[in-house]
Amino acid sequence: MLHNFTELRQRAAAGRQYRLCVAAAADEELLAAVALAADMGFVKPVLVGDGETLEPMARAAGLQACSIVHCPQQDECALTAVRMVSSGEADVLMKGRVNTSEYLRAILNREHGLRSGNLLSALAVYELGEYHKLIFCSDSGMNTAPDLGQKAGILHNALSAMRCLGFDMPKVAALTANEAVDPKVPSTTDAKALADMAAEGKTLPCLLEGPIAFDVAFDRDAAAHKGIASKISGDVDLILAPNIETGNALGKSWLTLNKAQWAGVILGTIRPVVLGSRSDTAEVKVNSIALACLLAQASPSLGEHVEAAPAQLHTSTISLSAKRTQ
Known part of the structure; x- marks a missing residue:
């Protein structure tokens, strides 16, 4: 950590x-x-x-x-x-x-x-006074609307980098608007597929939950209120953004309103x-x-x-x- x-x-x-x-x-x-x-x-x-x-x-x-x-x-x-x-x-x-x-x-x-030979992706890292550790986020700067395969590549890049930094089992939130899987909302089906891949050992080691909304990912009371038994709530290491708009807006909101510090690199x-x-x-x-x-x-x-x-x-x-x- x-x-x-x-x-x-x-x-x-x-x-x-x-x-x-x-x-x-x-x-x-x-x-x-x-x-x-x-x-x-x-x-x-x-x-x-x-x-x-x-x-x-x-x-x-x-x-x-x-x-x-x-x-x-x-x-x-x-x-x-x-x-x-x-x-x-x-x-x-x-x-x-x-x-x-x-x-x-x-x-x-x-x-x-x-x-x-790997997909190029952006990894951003944020320090917020309101959170107890650095938050990693990908992709907020390169891949605009990644499909499931590209999201798997983004996840692989981010987890590889985090392993270099000493993270053995990062807690990953595949971010969406809510926790329901809806075929009409591709981000939810992609998040579920990624969670299944992680659970089956088809990704680098991580504890990935998705689909998951931001409040559930970062607030244990919100997870309890919704009846969600989350193992990552309140302790997320990596946010996997569903698209560039979400990752970019989230990061810039932290920088603007929370006066966060950040760092960024290209992976792949x-x-x-x-x-x-x-x-x-x-x-x-x-x-x-x-x-x-x-x-x-x-x-x-x-x-x-x-x-x-x-x-x-x-x-x-x-x-x-x-x-x-x-």
Whole structure:
């Protein structure tokens, strides 16, 4: 169990340092977050962008040691960063001042991208003062109206990530409007099918209930009032959203009305990918970086690859000579 982002960042800092490659890194608040993560000890920054712009910005942000990969063409930054992560020259990918669709195209590039063969999905993690631990939610940012097969893929991605974080048996709520299975409401039939799959051992280990409404999932009194004998009520780890609108609205309501903190990553790639909003605070960006680094640290194959990778990047000083693209 992770109670809050302080614990998550502390756990990341207790592991190895990972090379964080930022695509189009010329953003003051982003660089401030990268500097914080570097100071906490879990990243070695690799900044991709125009070197003449990036060098003074990096110094102003307080970055004491990083590599700058000179890429003067803004539209080439995402693919350059993805190539470096795919080749093992960097370990974690992060979005800077680059359009999200352009960023995703680079990730999905067939020659140099980060495809794993699995469905790509977004995993969001929230810290609310009113809840006793971090809440995971998927998918609130990539798959708009997933069918049952896609929901199974989203669930697999999320459970795989949570296993990396130490969750042996996550409590999962397949969220719907109510607990009745109604053929006219596909989210309810999908939720029931997923619950059956979990009960039959056809998913990674988890305790999944569905269909289940939000009040029953998070309020034991509501479950008792409705006569529902839930084993997850009031102690949910993961919300499986029925569609992007539900996941997105739920998350944004927490951020807006509950002043929640959050972190976000893309799952289904061969290496950890950070995907946030340009409007995210430095603290949110650090949370996402820490989450991605924990996922990298927990991957044995990734760890072996990093150990074997040649030290091609100079991280002791800010330098334009680290690598240049033509």
